[in-house]
Structures are given as C-alpha cells and as structure tokens.
Amino acid sequence: MRVAVTGTPGTGKTTATALLAEREGFDHQVVHLNDLVREYDLVESTDAERDSLVVDLDAVRAHLATAYDDDADLLVESHLAHLLPTDRVVVLRAHPVTVRERLVDRGESEASATENAASAEPPPALARKARENAESEALDVILSAAVDRHGADAVHEVDTTDRDPTAVADAIAAVVAGERDPAVGVVEFSDYLVGEGAPGFAPMESGPDADGGGDGG
Numbered sequence: 001m002r003v004a005v006t007g008t009p010g011t012g013k014t015t016a017t018a019l020l021a022e023r024e025g026f027d028h029q030v031v032h033l034n035d036l037v038r039e040y041d042l043v044e045s046t047d048a049e050r051d052s053l054v055v056d057l058d059a060v061r062a063h064l065a066t067a068y069d070d071d072a073d074l075l076v077e078s079h080l081a082h083l084l085p086t087d088r089v090v091v092l093r094a095h096p097v098t099v100r101e102r103l104v105d106r107g108e109s110e111a112s113a114t115e116n117a118a119s120a121e122p123p124p125a126l127a128r129k130a131r132e133n134a135e136s137e138a139l140d141v142i143l144s145a146a147v148d149r150h151g152a153d154a155v156h157e158v159d160t161t162d163r164d165p166t167a168v169a170d171a172i173a174a175v176v177a178g179e180r181d182p183a184v185g186v187v188e189f190s191d192y193l194v195g196e197g198a199p200g201f202a203p204m205e206s207g208p209d210a211d212g213g214g215d216g217g
C-alpha cells in the first residue's frame with residue numbers, strides 16, 4: 001500500500017517520517033521525495049527568487065513506477081506527495097504562527113551551521129518563504145488539493161501544532177495500520193488571516209500591510 005505524507009513546509013513531515021524509518025516493526029519504506037529529486041535530478045527548473053527547485057512530477061512518477069513494484073509498501077513524504085498515486089493521504093497541519101516559527105528557526109540553524117552566526121532578524125528570503133507558507137497553511141491549500149484529488153475518505157488530517165514528533169509519527173503509523181479514521185476539517189486556522197487574531201503575528205518584512213491584512217488605523 002502507498003501512503004502519502006504531505007503538508008505545508010514546516011508542518012514536520014521530514015522529522016516525523018525519519019522517526020518512522022528507524023522504528024522497529026514499521027515495514028513501509030520511507031521515501032523522502034526531496035532526496036530522491038536531488039539524487040536523480042528530477043528537476044524541471046530552478047526558482048531563483050525562492051532559491052528552490054521546481055520538481056518534474058512526471059519524472060518523479062516515472063521514477064517511482066520503475067523503481068518500485070505497484071504493490072510495494074511505500075510511505076512517500078513531500079509537500080507534493082498528494083500529487084502522486086497513493087491509497088491514503090496524511091496531511092500534516094500546524095498553526096500558521098507555528099509554521100512561521102519552525103521555518104525561521106530551521107533556516108537560521110541551517111545558516112548558522114554553515115555560515116556566520118544568525119543575526120537578530122531572519123534574512124528577507126527566509127522571512128518571505130516562512131510567511132508565504134504560513135499563509136498557504138491558513139488557506140488549507142494542500143488539504144483542499146488532497147481532498148480534490150483523492151476524496152475525503154482517503155484523507156487523514158493530523159494537527160502537529162502541539163504534538164511532539166514521536167506523537168506525530170504515532171499518528172502516521174496509525175493511518176498506515178488502518179487504525180485511524182479519515183478526518184478532514186479538524187483544524188481551523190483562518191484566524192491567522194484576520195491579522196490581529198493571530199497570536200504573535202508581526203510582519204517580518206518591511207512595509208506596513210504587506211499582506212493586505214487589516215485597515216490600519
């Protein structure tokens with residue numbers, strides 16, 4: 001059986017599925033799509049502005065079809081995993097404020113591991129990426145796409161906001177084992193889009209109302 005673990009960057013897909021890959025008794029092979037794309041150069045182009053790769057999904061589908069049997073037990077992890085053939089979809093969610101914080105923290109710790117010490121402010125590209133992903137999470141973009149493509153009966157939403165990675169891994173394992181019912185609409189993050197409703201919300205890029213949020217005043 002194939003299971004997709006998808007979700008906005010920062011919801012914790014890589015972290016939770018890496019725990020499952022090491023878990024004794026978990027017999028699905030974990031495929032981190034980012035690694036596969038880099039290893040086999042399954043890339044369409046480069047998005048210089050966002051410093052990211054545009055994945056060639058047809059090449060990914062073709063690679064998976066030749067590398068694995070149709071009935072192989074696979075757990076494919078990526079924010080694009082719901083766009084691939086799959087039997088079940090786990091959509092990891094996190095409050096948009098949490099998504100922003102996790103992405104900024106991750107980016108800063110990666111930068112400080114390779115370059116200079118992190119400054120007080122996140123670099124603009126990182127701040128922008130974090131903000132865009134938080135907005136996408138607030139708008140349920142990936143959840144909606146997963147439900148459109150696979151139907152609500154195949155989709156299992158898991159809120160990671162207050163769950164540690166082990167508990168998230170447990171929830172994914174329960175979906176794989178058929179021990180968790182499909183669930184869609186279990187979280188509601190639209191408060192983030194109302195501006196002042198977002199706890200800890202503060203624009204990270206210069207310029208007021210950069211997001212079009214609020215009337216000011």
Ligand SMILES: Nc1ncnc2c1ncn2[C@@H]1O[C@H](COP(=O)(O)OP(=O)(O)OP(=O)(O)O)[C@@H](O)[C@H]1O
Binds near residue numbers: 011102103105165168
């Ligand atoms: N359940 C969790 N609770 C708290 N922090 C977490 C949790 N899961 C992941 N994190 C932290 O959040 C950051 C983002 O996690 P991770 O890289 O796993 O997200 P992702 O969804 O795989 O992102 P991407 O799509 O960019 O690969 C990391 O710094 C990680 O340590």
